[in-house]
Amino acid sequence: MTVIVLSGPIGAGKSSLTSILAEHLGSQGFYEGVDTNPILPLYYKDMSHYTFLLNVYLLNHRLAQINQAIQEKNAVSDRSIYEDALFFKMNVDSKIADATEFKIYDSLLHNMMAETPGNPSKKPDLLIYIHVSLDTMLKRIQKRGRSYEQLSSDPSLKAYYERLLKYYEPWFENYDESPKMMIDGDKYDFVIDEDAKKEVIQLVDAKLTELGNL
Numbered sequence: 001m002t003v004i005v006l007s008g009p010i011g012a013g014k015s016s017l018t019s020i021l022a023e024h025l026g027s028q029g030f031y032e033g034v035d036t037n038p039i040l041p042l043y044y045k046d047m048s049h050y051t052f053l054l055n056v057y058l059l060n061h062r063l064a065q066i067n068q069a070i071q072e073k074n075a076v077s078d079r080s081i082y083e084d085a086l087f088f089k090m091n092v093d094s095k096i097a098d099a100t101e102f103k104i105y106d107s108l109l110h111n112m113m114a115e116t117p118g119n120p121s122k123k124p125d126l127l128i129y130i131h132v133s134l135d136t137m138l139k140r141i142q143k144r145g146r147s148y149e150q151l152s153s154d155p156s157l158k159a160y161y162e163r164l165l166k167y168y169e170p171w172f173e174n175y176d177e178s179p180k181m182m183i184d185g186d187k188y189d190f191v192i193d194e195d196a197k198k199e200v201i202q203l204v205d206a207k208l209t210e211l212g213n214l
């Protein structure tokens, strides 16, 4: 059994690479269910009010997916459970969210992820981080066109996205729950360019071989 999780900022290409890798590895792809998330549009309207609820909703959703994924032969998931605390902490630091709510969320996360007898590890076998620049991130958010993520509907989102990118660098450096690798999302246009797609697949295959998972 091999569980791969994708990570990276909004629009980095996680869902796209999940489909590519799931097809390549003959695995099931697990997606965030953005279109069926009832809290997300509310969150973008009022982050102070909805950060806690959104993250509890996502925690529940991601745990259900992890429990399914670890029963599959192979699985690829389009965002790790470990990144939600990054969003939440960033909102606390910028006084958008409440520090006590974050503490409660963080403790819930740790209890849910704890390995206890009869409760197997929920850690992935490999985390792939897609690194993108702000320019690429903004272009891809615009290309995908989810209304509530657009700078045209809320220009202050530019500062939010900029802040998010700054939080991702140290987060990835410090991430130690599983083996990890980085893909340069600025360099590899794996959605459109077939050669770039092949190169990225080769990089992932090489990492899985090194880890003894292929």
Ligand SMILES: Nc1ncnc2c1ncn2[C@@H]1O[C@H](COP(=O)(O)OP(=O)(O)O)[C@@H](O)[C@H]1O
Binding pocket: 008, 009, 010, 011, 012, 013, 014, 015, 016, 017, 078, 140, 141, 143, 144, 185, 188, 189, 190, 191, 192
């Ligand atoms: N490497 C890439 N090259 C070109 N376009 C990309 C790339 N990755 C993603 N895209 C495009 O950017 C948009 C966002 O991609 P998506 O996979 O939904 O990102 P995420 O899941 O990280 O939010 C989509 O329109 C997708 O087609």
Ligand SMILES: Nc1ncnc2c1ncn2[C@H]1C[C@H](O)[C@@H](COP(=O)(O)O)O1
Binding pocket: 008, 009, 010, 011, 012, 014, 015, 032, 034, 040, 054, 055, 058, 079, 083, 084, 085, 087, 088, 149
């Ligand atoms: N934990 C989160 N807090 C705030 N916003 C989040 C969180 N997890 C995901 N999101 C948002 C970001 C995007 O608008 C959508 C989906 O993410 P994507 O990176 O496009 O797959 O949800």
